[in-house]
Amino acid sequence: MNLDTIIQETKTYNCLECGKCTSVCPVAKYDSSFSPRAIIEEALLGFGDELTSDRELFSCLTCYNCRNKCPCDVEFPLFVREARVIAQGNGQYGICAHSGQLQSLVRLMTSPDIKQKRLEWLSDKYRISDQSDVLFWVGCAPYFRPIFQDIEFRALDITEASLKVLNLLAIEPKLLPNEKCCGHDALWTGDVGTFKKLAQYNAAQIKEAGVKKIVFSCSEGYRTFKLDYPKYVDLNCEVQHISEFLAEKIEKGGVKFKEIKKKVTYQDPCRLGRHLGIYDAPRKVLQSIPGIELVEMEHNRTESTCCGTSAFTNCESYSNMIRKERLSEAKATGAELLITACPKCQTHFRCAMVDKGEEHRPIPKIEIMDLANLAAIAMGDKQ
């Protein structure tokens, strides 16, 4: 796609230059050189080459804050996503966090010959079944341990907790032994070729597995399967986030929670919240647990602030400022626990908290947990 087509398809030409996007943009708040409005203007005035070779293009968090506020329906995040495809063609990849190993892993996964050993963590504690028509999507969690061990983040804890929750609801899910990355990061950094290969491979595997429903513990994977896969592949099955799955079961009255006395606050992941409009399901789960008091942060639901980095690209000092602001907001609620529904949010907040901060302005510290972990504990999992 060339830039003109992108402008047509994302309705960028509608822009009134009102600047609402820049005023709500979490990046623009700290990085004065970044402005969604200026990016659109650059594109509309014909400075496409400058725009698509600029590293700033990769600073956008695609958090949909601007999209929500735009009075003329400009799909800015999608515009950025498509413009990044051109940028990659120009040799501009943004700055890949963790020296690019995550992006490299994704590209390596496109090889058809590899046989991953991604389920070695699985123990007898969890019941899985190959005949099940519910598939649980493990995602990239098995790869995360070595990368994030220094920030004490174990993504597999979330996976294990989700399995526990499913088991306690008498569901023995199926797991794919050779599932590949959903391609979320590749797609949002403009590497469409890699994304397509992964999507085709995964769709074929899911078809072969013959499942009716896929449950996710990761908001990014969920978004990718729900909104992006249908454009490229024929998936033909229902997808659900673990919070929706739980909320549905709670409504039917089949879930028993024990009491947990805690004041918690909830971080809306941008993929689950603004991208897919799911705000109530996770809150319903939290409110159904006896003893849990849910307090909202200053910015919540549609207004909620992003965790500061997406697709592991352009993680810079501004990202940390965004995180610090968000953590302060969480702390200000008086909650003792911050609940998220996306492993990436947790990664980024934990990373921010490793930094001690300055003496006068220490980084606010708050315990973080995934919704699946809390649900598993409330359902009687001993941890």
Added chain:
Amino acid sequence: MAEFEPLIIAFCCNWCTYAAADLAGTSRIRYPANVRIVRVMCSSMVNPFYVLKAFEGGADGVLVAGCHQVDCHYIDGPEKCDSMVEGLREMLHVLGLDDERFRREMVSASEGVIFAQVIRDMVQQLKRLGPSPFKTKTEALA
């Protein structure tokens, strides 16, 4: 069909292993020509991306070699390298890559013979394993 010739990318520390490779050359020790050496200032500056990128680019095996614990020019380079290697091995394992495709060695500047031996061993091993599973992708792209 010609015999499979593996491609090895070797990240060699400037102070020890690179000098060892040099010594192997000046001492006229024979070893297979399947290795491409990338000189780095310290083995601890090699991060997982370097190795993954080498595999992405079509390497059949990757070697990271540097000083012994006690000889490091920068005091604790080998320790840092070892902790990087530990995490990287785990990732490669999950990815389903044979453990032998990635090697971490310590070769000091005087050990030209050992360097040649390491390369000989590695080539032999890789010939047994065959081409890297990531190659199909690279060839398809070319």
